[in-house]
Amino acid sequence: LTQERYPVQRLPFSTVAEEDLAAFERIIPGRVITDPEELEASNVDWLRTVRGCSKVLLRPRTTEEVSHILRYCHERNLAVNPQGGNTGMVGGSVPVFDEIILSTALMNQVISFHSVSGILVCQAGCILEELSQYVEERDFIMPLDLGAKGSCHIGGNVATNAGGLRFLRYGSLRGTVLGLEVVLADGSVLNCLTSLRKDNTGYDLKQLFIGSEGTLGVITAVSIFCPPKPRAVNVAFLGCPGFAEVLQTFSTCKGMLGEILSAFEFMDAECMQLVGHHLGLASPVQESPFYVLIETSGSRAGHDAEKLTSFLEQVLGSGLVTDGTLATDQRRIKMLWALRERITEALSRDGCVYKYDVSLPVERIYDLVSDLRARLGPQAKHVVGYGHLGDGNLHLNVTAEAFSASLLGALEPYVYEWTAGQRGSVSAEHGLGFKKRDVLGYSKPPAALQLMQQLKALLDPKGILNPYKTLPARA
Ligand code: FAD
Ligand code: MLT
Ligand code: ZN
Structure with missing residues (x-):
């Protein structure tokens, strides 16, 4: 299915062998999953549009374990797909081929919370809704909220730079995330887990990992600023x-x-x-x-x-x-919130969904929906517009009974060209993942793409972290 819709070649990584499984078993005893049934849910994305065929899922509990795993994979040239709650919308969270799935599901401990500053430090696998409950009991709230709160992990939120429903008030994770701990592709640990509101000492390296979609490092812990709970x-x-x-x-x-x-x-x-x-x-x-x-x-x-x-x-x-x-x-x-938050779920029950997540000048936001409705006519079952209007972020979704190449052809590159024509963003908050990596050029100049490739090569020279994602196939 994947190859039919998105032609892509497996890169020459090693294949997981018995000796690799034994090595993983030594690092995380009892947490190396190879049962195909158990792996099924981690191989398919939330939208059920992309499917990998990974044979192994690893469930570390600590940063040290993540570090050992990556050091090993780096040496053996094994590709790795970091995975949080697997709620991502762009196919970034599941393997494309047989990449090892590295799940943060068991990295779910709160490390500290300061009741004066409201600064929470926790492991990357904490579920957003559980963190919300934790801080609300202490009279604070998380600076972000989204419909996927019951499943998504804070590490996944940071890795995608998720926007969501509170962005208008509390801003981007680029402002509220104060520090990160990240394991790099070769297994080395970058500890930038500070809890300071102000810190201008050198380059702000954590920003590189916010929104990097698992391609530059595995986020293992997050320090985040929580606002007081409104009365x-x-x-x-x-x-x-x-x-x-x-x-x-x-x-x-x-x-x-x-x-x-x-x-x-x-x-x-x-x-x-x-x-x-x-x-x-x-x-x-x-x-x-x-x-x-x-x-x-x-x-x-x-x-x-x-x-x-x-x-x-x-x-x-x-x-x-x-x-x-x-x-x-x-x-x-x-x-009332459910009416808005559950649109995604309703759409996925409507048939095959073509999802677009764009930033546009707010006055033009709905013109794109109207234009498309006229352009597609009866080819589409529904053409809908919703989203974070206060942030200039439109979710444009088109549904059809089944996948159709001609409908896709009518949508793309039209939607991307339309968006680029307004100097908009072709991915406002969902990221590029696997599905949208080739459209990055509509929103960023060639020099920016080149620098991104150079950063990737610097941080992950063997390209083992989330290959086939975020950056375009061709430089
Ligand atoms: P995953 O889906 O598991 O992974 C997403 C990406 O991050 C992948 O590329 C993965 O490799 C990488 N990744 C995950 N964890 C790590 C880690 N620890 N280190 C490095 N890389 C990692 N998004 C919004 O922005 N705003 C919304 O309002 C919003 N609403 C949603 C509503 C619903 C119902 C659903 C299903 C999704 C929604 N999303 C929204 C998309 C999605 O929930 C977010 O992108 C979320 O932040 C992903 O978190 P996750 O833990 O599920 O990550
Ligand atoms: C939302 O705002 O509901 C989410 O980003 C998910 C979606 O786009 O459907
Ligand atoms: Zn959204």
């Missing part, structure tokens, strides 16, 4: 008559709710139909062409409610919004 959280779910009104609602929202605004997400009517049809979720507001989810996070419930009420009066009164609902209790807040 008052409100969610408004609104229906808008058109995209121009969505944009004006966003401007009004920034003006009236500025300092308490923590999320501004949008979805179109087709998304609502899909979550209704496949997941049985009912719209809490009247049917509308667009829906907006606004979250506020502040320190005084009364103050926030007052602000939100006058904002709602304004947008309803001016016709920017035609219907809306407000939630202040946790259960209803969760219910």
Whole structure:
């Protein structure tokens, strides 16, 4: 399947032999998995669009074990695929051929948490939702949140530089990750696991690994800044008559709710139909062409409610919004968020999904969806737009009953050219992985690609870490 859709040649790495398994067994006794059934889930990605045929899954518990494994693989010229929660959207998390899968699943210990600074230090395999619970019990929150929280690992989040639902308020992991511990391709340990907010001593090496998708090193521990838990959280779910009104609602929202605004997400009517049809979720507001989810996070419930009420009066009164609902209790807040967070799941039940994740000037975001709808006509089952509007990040998804080369041909390179024409990014937050590595050039100049190749060669001269991923096949 993989080779049919993405022609690629296996590189001349060694093949795992009995003596290699014995060596791994000595490093991590009882945690070398070779049972094909147990390996199945790690060989296939979340979207079930790419499948590898790895014969071995390694489950280290410590940095030292990761270091021994990589030193061994480096010497033996064995390729390695680092894997976290395997929720990645671009096929980066599973092997392409028989790469060894190195899972962080058992590296799930919190190392320290400081209740004054809010700085959490933990192993890379901690599940995001578990970390959220851990810090929330201590009156803090994680600076990131995403629909995959129940499965994704913090190491995977850092490796993909995940954006998500709190980006608008707390910014990129490039700002909130304070330190990293990374094992390099040859097994050496780079300990940059500091917990300082400010540190201008030389180059900021951790930035190289944030968003490097497992191609430059294996992240083993993370130091991350957690903001205080907001005392008052409100969610408004609104229906808008058109995209121009969505944009004006966003401007009004920034003006009236500025300092308490923590999320501004949008979805179109087709998304609502899909979550209704496949997941049985009912719209809490009247049917509308667009829906907006606004979250506020502040320190005084009364103050926030007052602000939100006058904002709602304004947008309803001016016709920017035609219907809306407000939630202040946790259960209803969760219910409203589910409508937005579970679109991905609904889409995957709709058939074959073509996923695009682009950054565009916010005013142009929906033009791409409308253009494609007209371009594809009945070839597509659904063409939907949703995403992190507050960050200029559109998720454009197209579904069809089955994979079709002609539909793919109508989508690509059209979507990438359209995006490049706006000087947008062809991957806003999901990364490039295996599926998108050849489109990097639409968003970065040749000189940048060349420097990336040089960095890869410097850090991983044998190319054993996540081969066939992130960087284009041809230099
Ligand atoms: P994996 O999928 O296992 O791996 C992803 C990549 O990181 C791979 O290239 C892998 O090799 C590498 N990697 C993993 N762990 C390490 C490590 N310790 N060291 C080095 N490399 C490593 N993404 C967003 O940005 N925003 C969203 O809002 C968002 N929502 C999502 C919602 C759903 C329902 C799903 C299924 C996915 C969503 N994603 C989102 C995509 C995905 O969850 C994120 O990319 C996530 O950060 C991946 O984490 P993971 O642990 O599952 O990593
Ligand atoms: C989201 O924002 O829902 C995620 O990035 C996943 C997706 O794009 O479907
Ligand atoms: Zn997203």
